[in-house]
Amino acid sequence: MESRIIKPALGVYVALFVLFLYGPFVVLTIISFQQGPDGGPQFPIIEWSTYWYRQIFGLTPPSRIAPLPFGEALIRSLVLALMTMVVSTVLGVMSAQAFRRNFKGSAFVFYLIVLGMMVPGVLTGLGTSLLANNIIGIERHWYTTAFATHVAYTFPFAFLVMLAILNRFDSSVEEAAWSLGVDPWTTFRKVTFPLIFPGVLSAMLFAFTLSLDEFPRTLFASGRDQTLPLAIYGTFSVEIHPNIFAFGVLTTLFSFALLSVYGILMAMSVRRAKKMAMQEDIA
Amino acid sequence: MTSTVTIQQRQSKVTRWLLIPGIVWMSLFLVVPIAMIVYVSFWTQTTFNISSDPTLASWKQFFTSDTYTGSLWTTIRIWLIVLATTFIVGYPTALFVGLFVKSKTLSTVLLVVCVIPFWTSFLIRVLAWRPMLGKEGAINIVLLHLGIIQQPIEVLLFTELSVIIGMTQIYCVFMVGPIAFMLSRIDRNIIEAARDLGAGFGRIFWKIIFPLSLPGVVVGAIFVSVMVLGEFATSGALSGRKVNLLGNIIVTQVGSLKWAMASVVGVVLTIVMGIVIAGFLRIVDLKREL
Numbered sequence: 001m002e003s004r005i006i007k008p009a010l011g012v013y014v015a016l017f018v019l020f021l022y023g024p025f026v027v028l029t030i031i032s033f034q035q036g037p038d039g040g041p042q043f044p045i046i047e048w049s050t051y052w053y054r055q056i057f058g059l060t061p062p063s064r065i066a067p068l069p070f071g072e073a074l075i076r077s078l079v080l081a082l083m084t085m086v087v088s089t090v091l092g093v094m095s096a097q098a099f100r101r102n103f104k105g106s107a108f109v110f111y112l113i114v115l116g117m118m119v120p121g122v123l124t125g126l127g128t129s130l131l132a133n134n135i136i137g138i139e140r141h142w143y144t145t146a147f148a149t150h151v152a153y154t155f156p157f158a159f160l161v162m163l164a165i166l167n168r169f170d171s172s173v174e175e176a177a178w179s180l181g182v183d184p185w186t187t188f189r190k191v192t193f194p195l196i197f198p199g200v201l202s203a204m205l206f207a208f209t210l211s212l213d214e215f216p217r218t219l220f221a222s223g224r225d226q227t228l229p230l231a232i233y234g235t236f237s238v239e240i241h242p243n244i245f246a247f248g249v250l251t252t253l254f255s256f257a258l259l260s261v262y263g264i265l266m267a268m269s270v271r272r273a274k275k276m277a278m279q280e281d282i283a
Numbered sequence: 284m285t286s287t288v289t290i291q292q293r294q295s296k297v298t299r300w301l302l303i304p305g306i307v308w309m310s311l312f313l314v315v316p317i318a319m320i321v322y323v324s325f326w327t328q329t330t331f332n333i334s335s336d337p338t339l340a341s342w343k344q345f346f347t348s349d350t351y352t353g354s355l356w357t358t359i360r361i362w363l364i365v366l367a368t369t370f371i372v373g374y375p376t377a378l379f380v381g382l383f384v385k386s387k388t389l390s391t392v393l394l395v396v397c398v399i400p401f402w403t404s405f406l407i408r409v410l411a412w413r414p415m416l417g418k419e420g421a422i423n424i425v426l427l428h429l430g431i432i433q434q435p436i437e438v439l440l441f442t443e444l445s446v447i448i449g450m451t452q453i454y455c456v457f458m459v460g461p462i463a464f465m466l467s468r469i470d471r472n473i474i475e476a477a478r479d480l481g482a483g484f485g486r487i488f489w490k491i492i493f494p495l496s497l498p499g500v501v502v503g504a505i506f507v508s509v510m511v512l513g514e515f516a517t518s519g520a521l522s523g524r525k526v527n528l529l530g531n532i533i534v535t536q537v538g539s540l541k542w543a544m545a546s547v548v549g550v551v552l553t554i555v556m557g558i559v560i561a562g563f564l565r566i567v568d569l570k571r572e573l
Contacts, residue, residue, distance in 0.1 A: 010375055010379040010383055011379065011383075013376065013379070014375075014376050017372065017375075017376045018396060018397075020372070021396075021397065022400065023415060023452075024408060024411035024412055025408070025411060027420075027421045028411040031414050041413070041414055042420070043414065043419055043424055044419075091304055091308060094301045094302075095301065095302060098298045101295075103295065109306060112309050112310075112313075116309060117509075118505075118556075119513075119553075120530070120556065122530045122552075123317065123320065123549050123552060126316075126533060126549050127318075127319045127549070130316065130319045130320060130323050130542060130546065134333065134335075135319065149316075151312070152309060152313045155308065159305070184297065209402075213404055216516070219534070229406055232406045236410070244410065245407070245410075248410075248411070251403065251404050252403045255402035255403070
């Protein structure tokens with residue numbers, strides 16, 4: 001049949017697609033091993049070396065190329081991502097929990113929340129800066145104005161993840177707890193939360209990674225002290241060296257480490273849920 | 284009877300308290316800032332200062348200057364092109380992942396493979412296109428070695444083309460995901476039935492597969508539109524400041540403290556965005572599809 005031609009053809013296409021997707025990253029990794037400090041961010045590779053990686057960790061003698069000024073920015077970004085993660089996950093769980101019941105104006109509230117991921121970051125950043133600068137008259141900081149815009153961006157993601165989880169949630173276990181006289185808050189803590197925990201983890205992961213890499217919102221709203229994406233953006237305007245590519249490889253590896261932690265936590269919570277189910281069966 | 288009423292009342296009270304923090308946050312840090320942009324776009328701008336005296340000066344300046352109106356058209360042109368390229372590049376992949384791959388594991392693996400590049404910082408992903416597209420970049424090296432070209436292609440970097448290539452790569456996955464999701468939900472029996480009745484693949488595709496995948500296309504198009512319309516980093520880094528999107532104008536205006544002009548451009552961008560999203564939402568009900 002025709003599908004005998006179409007399927008392999010599409011398979012080849014997907015291989016090319018993956019090449020297109022990964023091409024820049026492969027080139028970036030190759031160039032991060034360029035000779036230093038004289039090699040530029042382009043082909044050909046003069047000599048393979050780990051110079052730029054050593055430079056990031058301060059292991060090279062000073063040269064005409066300054067090391068990337070990323071240390072403090074990295075810490076700020078991590079703190080900001082943690083703050084954002086906690087607040088938007090809490091907001092996401094609360095709102096999604098409310099959406100389990102029908103209420104008047106639910107469509108309006110839904111679109112109000114989802115709007116946060118629809119509005120371009122450059123606009124939220126601009127608006128928040130205008131508000132802080134010209135109306136309230138406060139200074140902009142990464143932990144105030146930028147933090148507010150980050151949550152307004154990641155909260156919708158956490159909300160949608162929790163909504164998807166709670167839509168499939170079997171509420172008879174909660175009703176069982178209520179009928180046994182357990183109050184709603186204890187029920188939520190002891191029954192609902194453990195069951196939706198995998199979703200909470202996903203919401204946290206979403207919020208953390210989106211905030212860590214968030215750039216347009218932070219550009220206007222963060223004021224004087226830069227976060228990591230802003231520091232990277234700062235290198236755009238000056239000459240680019242392979243150290244920025246080495247840094248890109250390292251942050252990607254860090255992301256994978258983060259993903260592994262998420263995977264382990266997820267597997268643990270699934271295993272615990274299974275164990276509990278088995279104990280119930282025995283009882 | 285009375286007890287159920289009180290339980291319902293208590294529950295709606297709980298619902299209200301669960302919703303208030305989220306609503307307050309989104310109103311204060313999303314709705315009010317956007318309203319601010321509209322408000323400030325009518326403020327009076329002097330060289331170093333801005334005052335709240337209402338004026339249409341910035342608006343007039345926007346519509347009489349070729350730089351500003353030009354950037355509006357550039358934004359719309361780039362948006363339409365990238366929408367088309369992400370769709371063309373993404374659809375066959377989605378078709379393979381969502382419909383042709385029988386094993387659930389393989390399709391999950393393929394989707395994860397598509398998502399992995401997102402773990403590299405967005406700005407570094409943009410920057411990585413420079414050694415890829417440059418005159419001595421990877422693409423030219425490979426093409427020269429293969430003997431396909433004799434001279435390196437120079438229009439690849441610091442042109443509108445490089446912005447389009449970069450954006451296509453960065454955003455095409457947002458097309459693949461929703462389309463593959465819709466395709467995977469198609470009841471295979473319908474396709475079997477059509478085949479038994481003698482329909483060829485082309486006919487099955489246009490009459491069944493494509494129409495059923497349309498909500499996915501629309502959701503993907505919304506994602507891509509939202510991100511491309513608000514872009515400025517890719518165009519800034521890959522066009523050598525030749526391509527000025529509305530986002531780029533906002534950044535330069537804020538950089539020179541021209542808040543009123545930045546706000547006018549912001550309002551224009553909001554309006555464009557609103558029209559685009561409203562248009563897409565007329566085709567598909569987002570809340571139902573999610």
